[in-house]
Amino acid sequence: MWEARAASNTSAPTQFLATGKEKYAYRRFGEGPGLPLVFLQHFTGTLDNWDPAVTDPLATGREVILFESAGLGRSSGKVPETVAGMAAHALAFLDGLGLKTCDVLGFSLGGMVAQQMALDRPSIFRRMILVGTAPRGGELIMHLDKRSLAEPLADPNLKGYAVLQKIFFAPTDSSQAAGAAFIERLTKRNGDREPVSGPQVAQAQIAAFRDWEKFSGERFADLRGIRQPVLVVNGVHDEMIPVRNSYWLGENLPNAVLMTYPDSDTVPCFSSTTRSLVKPPRFSLPIFRMRLTESS
Amino acid sequence: MWEARAASNTSAPTQFLATGKEKYAYRRFGEGPGLPLVFLQHFTGTLDNWDPAVTDPLATGREVILFESAGLGRSSGKVPETVAGMAAHALAFLDGLGLKTCDVLGFSLGGMVAQQMALDRPSIFRRMILVGTAPRGGELIMHLDKRSLAEPLADPNLKGYAVLQKIFFAPTDSSQAAGAAFIERLTKRNGDREPVSGPQVAQAQIAAFRDWEKFSGERFADLRGIRQPVLVVNGVHDEMIPVRNSYWLGENLPNAVLMTYPDSDTVPCFSSTTRSLVKPPRFSLPIFRMRLTESS
Numbered sequence: 001m002w003e004a005r006a007a008s009n010t011s012a013p014t015q016f017l018a019t020g021k022e023k024y025a026y027r028r029f030g031e032g033p034g035l036p037l038v039f040l041q042h043f044t045g046t047l048d049n050w051d052p053a054v055t056d057p058l059a060t061g062r063e064v065i066l067f068e069s070a071g072l073g074r075s076s077g078k079v080p081e082t083v084a085g086m087a088a089h090a091l092a093f094l095d096g097l098g099l100k101t102c103d104v105l106g107f108s109l110g111g112m113v114a115q116q117m118a119l120d121r122p123s124i125f126r127r128m129i130l131v132g133t134a135p136r137g138g139e140l141i142m143h144l145d146k147r148s149l150a151e152p153l154a155d156p157n158l159k160g161y162a163v164l165q166k167i168f169f170a171p172t173d174s175s176q177a178a179g180a181a182f183i184e185r186l187t188k189r190n191g192d193r194e195p196v197s198g199p200q201v202a203q204a205q206i207a208a209f210r211d212w213e214k215f216s217g218e219r220f221a222d223l224r225g226i227r228q229p230v231l232v233v234n235g236v237h238d239e240m241i242p243v244r245n246s247y248w249l250g251e252n253l254p255n256a257v258l259m260t261y262p263d264s265d266t267v268p269c270f271s272s273t274t275r276s277l278v279k280p281p282r283f284s285l286p287i288f289r290m291r292l293t294e295s296s
Numbered sequence: 297m298w299e300a301r302a303a304s305n306t307s308a309p310t311q312f313l314a315t316g317k318e319k320y321a322y323r324r325f326g327e328g329p330g331l332p333l334v335f336l337q338h339f340t341g342t343l344d345n346w347d348p349a350v351t352d353p354l355a356t357g358r359e360v361i362l363f364e365s366a367g368l369g370r371s372s373g374k375v376p377e378t379v380a381g382m383a384a385h386a387l388a389f390l391d392g393l394g395l396k397t398c399d400v401l402g403f404s405l406g407g408m409v410a411q412q413m414a415l416d417r418p419s420i421f422r423r424m425i426l427v428g429t430a431p432r433g434g435e436l437i438m439h440l441d442k443r444s445l446a447e448p449l450a451d452p453n454l455k456g457y458a459v460l461q462k463i464f465f466a467p468t469d470s471s472q473a474a475g476a477a478f479i480e481r482l483t484k485r486n487g488d489r490e491p492v493s494g495p496q497v498a499q500a501q502i503a504a505f506r507d508w509e510k511f512s513g514e515r516f517a518d519l520r521g522i523r524q525p526v527l528v529v530n531g532v533h534d535e536m537i538p539v540r541n542s543y544w545l546g547e548n549l550p551n552a553v554l555m556t557y558p559d560s561d562t563v564p565c566f567s568s569t570t571r572s573l574v575k576p577p578r579f580s581l582p583i584f585r586m587r588l589t590e591s592s
Binding site (some may be wrong): 227236244247250251253254255257259260261262278 | 554
């Protein structure tokens with residue numbers, strides 16, 4: 001079973017960094033010789049949505065840095081309506097920290113931001129982990145009007161984290177049990193929490209998803225410009241961003257390994273990883289660790 | 297770089313097992329507390345086609361058993377024209393050895409045989425690795441008339457292993473270099489080699505591929521009957537058995553993790569694994585090892 005560690009998103013204080021663009025909230029914990037690993041968050045998620053079972057083990061041997069983009073939580077500014085706008089905020093934040101190169105874990109929307117950053121400034125990332133996300137020109141990205149998502153999102157009996165348990169985890173007993181444990185971990189943090197995102201955050205981010213589905217020229221050709229070693233991860237039953245999008249990443253990124261997981265829904269970073277703590281196959285976290293600690 | 301080990305397919309003597317069905321050639325090497333890992337071979341391949349860079353590291357902590365099915369190499373009998381017929385031979389062989397349960401690595405045709413065995417006798421496998429293969433009802437399985445395969449297969453300048461280098465590895469410098477190293481490893485074995493397969497072997501195995509593409513009832517429903525933890529592995533540019541077939545395995549097997557590799561062609565067990573020895577991403581062998589050595 002998972003246990004809280006000394007370096008944890010459960011206890012790390014929220015910090016603030018003023019830059020020429022905005023003031024960004026972030027958390028930073030862990031230590032070691034490895035390059036820092038920056039986490040870029042999913043749709044409407046704040047710093048409080050990072051599962052300590054994912055972040056904390058990765059803070060062994062390196063620092064983990066959780067970034068709150070503009071207009072989220074206690075970061076100032078407005079949420080951009082394009083992924084490129086979000087990438088500019090993340091780059092301004094890393095510049096403000098004085099980080100020239102790091103590793104990145106981009107989750108869903110955060111994975112799109114990571115791809116855009118790698119294209120805009122290739123030197124910013126050594127290695128990338130793209131979880132439950134899609135390439136520009138991908139399809140059916142966060143279509144919240146589809147029935148499997150619209151029903152739980154509109155259900156008045158599902159509030160707050162309970163919605164996440166419903167839509168992030170497959171409707172199997174094992175996956176829902178992993179979902180309940182995930183929610184319990186998220187609620188362990190006492191105080192110093194971020195404000196929950198409102199409808200204007202969702203609206204701007206959905207505009208960014210619609211824009212990300214568009215492409216010009218040869219589809220997926222831009223992926224050839226991302227030369228970093230990339231680990232692409234997804235659950236095969238992803239309802240929010242279908243796994244087909246991860247297949248395209250694996251097929252078109254020149255140096256990507258794809259891993260897909262069974263019995264895990266929209267958010268394999270959560271569901272399959274937490275699942276990996278309780279029953280086999282259990283190599284998601286070791287994989288992440290192996291990949292990040294290899295010499296470059 | 298790869299170096300030959302004490303327990304190796306380069307030096308292990310070929311052994312023979314007489315059963316009620318046929319007399320089978322096989323090799324058996326390595327030792328340790330793990331369950332034996334049985335290797336099931338690809339189209340027209342004999343015991344001499346197993347890359348020591350793949351087999352030997354897996355013979356640490358357990359025995360590796362390479363099986364020569366009926367009508368191949370020095371095994372007696374005829375090559376069956378169905379996967380089910382081949383599965384019956386493999387089960388007769390394991391029965392003859394007195395093995396009640398083992399792990400399996402099935403490669404291409406061998407992966408189909410492994411699936412059939414798991415359906416016919418679920419207790420025979422604890423864990424399965426399915427490399428560069430397809431489910432029953434898959435598509436474009438070994439269509440040797442397609443141009444990318446027909447040309448090298450008909451090229452009079454390509455003989456023996458040189459054909460394999462051409463069709464097993466992607467047409468990139470890095471992949472072809474890995475291919476040359478692969479061929480060099482295969483030629484290291486001195487004597488006690490198997491006869492090379494003739495056209496009658498190819499003909500029967502191709503008949504089995506055509507039969508394997510057919511299905512009745514709900515497509516891929518039979519995969520739900522394979523409850524074992526399965527690691528599915530493929531290269532994204534597989535010309536012989538397109539990676540789409542591995543996606544179907546990952547989506548329909550109830551407990552499968554899929555890994556795909558870049559810059560690797562039809563035979564990721566060879567190309568991506570050998571590749572993994574020379575440059576990142578390099579976790580194919582560690583993964584295999586991790587998976588197999590986990591407690592069940």
